[in-house]
Amino acid sequence: MLISNARPWGRPASDILVKDGIIAAVTAHDPKRQLEAGDVVGGGRILIPSFSDVHVHLDSTRIGLPFREHTGRPGVWGMMSNDRENWRDAEIGITERVAGTLERMIARGTTRVRSYAQVDVDCKLEKYEAVAAAKEKFANEADVQIMVFPQAGILLEAGTEKYLEEALKLGADVMGGIDPCELDRDPVRHLDVVFGLAEKYHTEIDIHLHERGTQGVFSAELIAERTRALGMQGKVTISHAYELGSVDDATSRRLINTFAELDIAMTSVAPSTSNHLPLVQLTEAGVRFGLGEDGQRDYWSPYGNCDLLDRTWQLAFVNGYRQDELIEHCLAVATVGGASIMDHDVPRLASVADRPGVAAGDRADLVLLAGETVVSTVMDRSNDRTVIHDGRVVADGLEVLGVANSY
Template identity: 50%
Template sequence: MTALTLTNVRPWGGDPVDLTIRDGVIAAIGPVGADRAAATDLLDGRGRVLLPSFSDVHVHLDSTRIGLPFRPNSVGPERTLAACIENDRRNWRSAGASVAERATETLGRAIGHGLTLARSYAQVDADCRLERLEGVLAAREAHADRAEVQVVAFPQAGLLLEPGVPDLIDEALRAGAEVVGGIDPCGLDRDPVRHLDVVFELAERHDAAIDIHLHEPGELGLFSAGLVLDRVRAHGLRSRVTLAHAFCLGGSPMDRVAPVLDAIAELDVALTTVAPGPREGLPVRAILDRGIRLGLGQDGQRDYWSPYGTTDMLDRTWQLAFTQGWSRDEDVEVGLAVATVGGRRVVDPSTDRSTPLARGAGTGVGDPADLVLVTGDNATAAVMDRAGDRTVVRRGRVVADRGVLR
């Protein structure tokens, strides 16, 4: 039986304890120095805050430029979805490194910051075919002992606009992707019935989950969301579908949003956000009050869409708190729970949900030993300061310390 004891750590910034891990789960928590078995490896936590490790459940590892020289954004003044897609397609082959190299570097940096779980999109279209998917799969393999990566076969340029894309998505699912992607059934493909026919048929054929980017705003987005929910109900795919972005839920009146949220809760559809800002940001409290699964992500990172993204989910947690207008510690800690345990629940709906997304989540006896030690007077201070002195543990093994991978 393998064992590791983290000594003098403060779960969620509370009182110091010793925490023992056995066979990949938290086995015991007790007073500092009270019971340290001779056969147990010890890691001095130095009084740092102990949190569940981070989960980035909306990331595009195939488009990152992290680690490469800065390249000014060339989308142009009209930042439409189509313009961003085309800018990426014009440039991704001339990045200066392969997709596999860039994805591996970005994922490694994220692990160094405290991540052990990601859901990454891999663009599949008539231009790149499976090349970008292969790069993401290579990054997943390179870091397989350090992090779990779930891959979405994602038709970024549309599912129906170019010939052969549904067949390529089918091929991607046979090649290693686990999730069927979709995007703006009305706004991009302009044929929501056929778009959703393809997505749900592929999901049933491969027994795969579904993750649909929904950038569509206002009434259009609410209409598309309603169509997706109708399909979930008709196909019996409760707990198998995620709506990513879902800007319409943040930019519409609550009397229109509330019934949609109720249906999302009923069907156990998950939501993910990248904390975009007050106009498009999700109503997090209303979502969590309904028990809806919610995760956080970095989206693209210094890519051909925008210069933002740092690979550090603690940065994105700060952004979530800032854009939600949160100032109280208990609210900021909700953001931390969304960025950690919340993402686990999005990726794996069977994850225990008996603990609410709040202070203390993910650090109790029986919880997975996927953890990160961070510097701070308390959990909120760690979000505000975002210091670099971190130790990352996956399944009871240290996989990174102060940004250096092991």
Template identity: 55%
Template sequence: MPRTVIRSVRPWGGPSSDVVLDDAVVREVVPAGEAAAGEVEVAGDDGILVPSFSDVHVHLDSTRLGLPFRPLTAGPTRWDRIMNDRASWRTAEAPVADRATETLRRMIALGATRVRSHAQVDADSKLEKFEGVLAAREAHRDAASVEIVVFPQVGIHLEPGVPELMDEALRAGGDLVGGIDPCEIDRDPRRHLDTVFGLAERHGKGIDLHLHEPGELGLFSMSLLTERVRALGMQGRVSISHAFALGSGLPGVERAIDGLAELDVAVTTIAPGGRLDLPLERMVTAGVRVGLGMDGQRDYWSPWGNADMLERAWMLAYTQGWSRDDLIELGLAVATWGGASVIDGTTPRLTGVGHRPGLAPGDPAELVVLRGETPTSAVMDRLPGRTVIHAGRVVAADGELV
């Protein structure tokens, strides 16, 4: 791999520097103008260098980005949205693979090089959605790293054959075993979790469980999950998506957060706002790995999502009520390095509000150059002109893949 030098960038908004990349890692960071010439020279133009974005909760199988806008037709409940997706997805103007590939292209062009996508597997779509996300991953394999969660959105045991379909998807290239609301959807949490952990053990995979369940119910499901993590020695290999119960303010929340940190169970959020927001400062300080995701992308669930994780970092700061620069930068750190630590459990986690990792010698050369005076202004203004680097190589510039 050629030695690459990014000239005149400001790591996390600090002094102007030259950053040398080699063998897909950061080799050195020196004052601007001091690095020896590289085989590839990249003009940083005094931009802000941060780790590339990690979208750790996206549904590439349901995206409608780039297609004609459709008003939301789903009812108000989560089950209404699940069934609306089932009733509507075959009427899309393009196949799953084409839609997923185009949305992933946009995500990379805007700075995301690490992605964890859920792919629905159920009695209706069988493996069609999963295979569409597989195709998108293959199409962009040189520009981003993509994990696929085999996701039983309609439950595991409500319809026949779903565990067998999940098993097949895991053998065909799925990276993690998914699950969803063990009490509310399947209404049999022990059986649901036994199946999820059984598949994970059989295939040697990690787990990413959707947990929308609120309040005491959600904390109960979380306790059942962490009980299994401890018993099966799966520390560092399990994530909870949403974890809305942690935003309930109930007495059990503090104990749950400490338990997640102890067992190294990660949490991914989508910056939902309102009563669903998580106590992120407390979680990060406690040592919980926290990452950010876009969730749906203008799909049959909602009109939100536009492939830009910098905007989602802005949304995180806004919904958390953060105004101080250090907290807004924490949102950027969660959207970049925080998500990277969710995907790879060997990656050091964020340790506090002021922790700004990812740009030291030895760190992976997964980087994005943003425009702005400071990291906070970059989040506020979300300017174009980004340069995106994956595995030490420029893969996108000015909104286009190269």
């Protein structure tokens, strides 16, 4: 397949030859070249790697359903309880909701997804099974990892650990954890379970960390300590962690250096806080960093629309970025940054100027976007998009090709 007249990361017009799902060559655009069946008209659009949403809760989605009054209560437990009280009563079933949401994400350019699947004594494995069904339905259009997620904690309700292990037996890719101090109030036992099950089933780990101030730092340091002791470098991600920069500069620098040393990755949903660890410093230190949409118009909040390009704009905005290089870096985080967390064969971003993923030898997971410059694609967020996964066009004009609509 030839992608004709595209601009990789906004560079001059090029022709990109794809063979066996890999970019085989990138050459200067030849306007006289005759296109064949199956070739793609770039039309002068900008070519970037496809998006990687590495922090999304497909299992709580209400995408495509009518807006409803937000009834959540403060705190993780209050919000989780609101979800429990309402998720079964949605207008359509959870299997259809999850598949429809994943379909819309793919249509907008996301072909790599790490989704959480809540497992507890309330939903048992029902939410996990819905995410697994969507993963299977769109196996040819996206790579999906499923994280088994103890949203209600592990220790607060008897039987939770049993259901978590059942999901891992069924093939979950990642073992989850959440707020070891604040929610379960026993960080040692909580991390015993998380790291123990991950070791037993040979999975990676992803821990939600909403804890603030010194408590959040304490939990992060416990996670790092376990990672080092068990030799799990490169297998642990800390998500959110939006308060780890609130203590002092020396502590922030120590955490960043520790995460880099142990290859502990981080994911963000671009929250409206200024207390997170600085993105530029994390990148310069070599910390893998990815972006996600979190909930998708669910029982936690009305935000989220399946478009990681919108969340890229938000990442740049909440960081106060105006320089082209830094806004482009946010797009690199949303694409290759997340990909490097899901697949360690993908190199982490080397600097804020690194623009990988569209050269010969790279996997042909790509998006064509209308725009004057790379920054303008983030500012304007055009619907003119063509999505390529493993060297195949899987979506165009915000429609997934060759798959019956989920709902």
